[in-house]
Amino acid sequence: MEAATLKKIAVFASGRGSNFSAVLEQIKPGNIAAEVACVISDHVRPPVFDIAADHGIPTHWVSRKQFSAAEDYAGFLVGLLESYDVDLVLLAGYLKLIPSPLVKRYRYAMINIHPALLPNFGGKGFYGMKLHEAVIESGVKITGVTVHFVDEHYDKGSVILQETVKVLEDDTAESLAHRVLQVEHRVFPQVVKAFCEDKIHISNGKVIWEK
Numbered sequence: 060m061e062a063a064t065l066k067k068i069a070v071f072a073s074g075r076g077s078n079f080s081a082v083l084e085q086i087k088p089g090n091i092a093a094e095v096a097c098v099i100s101d102h103v104r105p106p107v108f109d110i111a112a113d114h115g116i117p118t119h120w121v122s123r124k125q126f127s128a129a130e131d132y133a134g135f136l137v138g139l140l141e142s143y144d145v146d147l148v149l150l151a152g153y154l155k156l157i158p159s160p161l162v163k164r165y166r167y168a169m170i171n172i173h174p175a176l177l178p179n180f181g182g183k184g185f186y187g188m189k190l191h192e193a194v195i196e197s198g199v200k201i202t203g204v205t206v207h208f209v210d211e212h213y214d215k216g217s218v219i220l221q222e223t224v225k226v227l228e229d230d231t232a233e234s235l236a237h238r239v240l241q242v243e244h245r246v247f248p249q250v251v252k253a254f255c256e257d258k259i260h261i262s263n264g265k266v267i268w269e270k
């Protein structure tokens with residue numbers, strides 16, 4: 060039997076990289092038919108680069124500040140991803156807005172994970188502990204995780220998967236973040252696997268999962 064071709068993944072991340080690790084854990088034993096081609100960050104040396112280095116994955120620091128013109132920045136990123144022949148881009152803790160030429164080039168092939176139930180608690184500024192504090196402060200009883208395709212706006216693209224997490228009366232932002240993160244680590248690899256098996260389709264801008 061012919062072996063399935065491995066999809067090539069580029070990961071954009073700026074922090075500790077636990078979601079990146081969760082995906083790698085499923086790639087290593089062959090549960091996800093993919094390889095991580097590179098990790099890109101707007102930070103010079105984020106912790107996620109150490110995880111990549113441990114696995115022999117190339118890392119790139121690419122910041123808007125390195126370019127005088129916005130189009131040169133976007134063009135560089137598109138060229139970089141094309142040089143790796145990337146099929147799928149993952150945003151795993153990446154806070155910068157993706158330049159629109161890159162969104163256009165990888166439309167429906169760029170996926171973000173967000174630690175709340177979009178469209179609530181999304182958009183610029185809703186990240187990290189601030190987000191979970193806002194969730195607790197609002198009094199909602201349910202939060203969760205959203206995995207979605209990336210479009211030109213923060214946290215706005217077509218939803219691929221959502222899973223709920225109960226907000227408990229004695230939750231702190233930290234305890235809630237911890238339970239949400241556990242769900243993230245389960246569902247992100249699940250979506251990546253489905254994408255790599257060509258099981259995620261788009262119809263009128265909505266995501267349809269192939270059974």
Ligand code: GRF
Pocket residue numbers: 072074075076077078079150151152153172173174240243
């Ligand atoms: C996660 O909560 C993710 O949902 C959000 O940023 C955080 C990244 O955490 N977009 P990590 O770097 O994957 O540990």
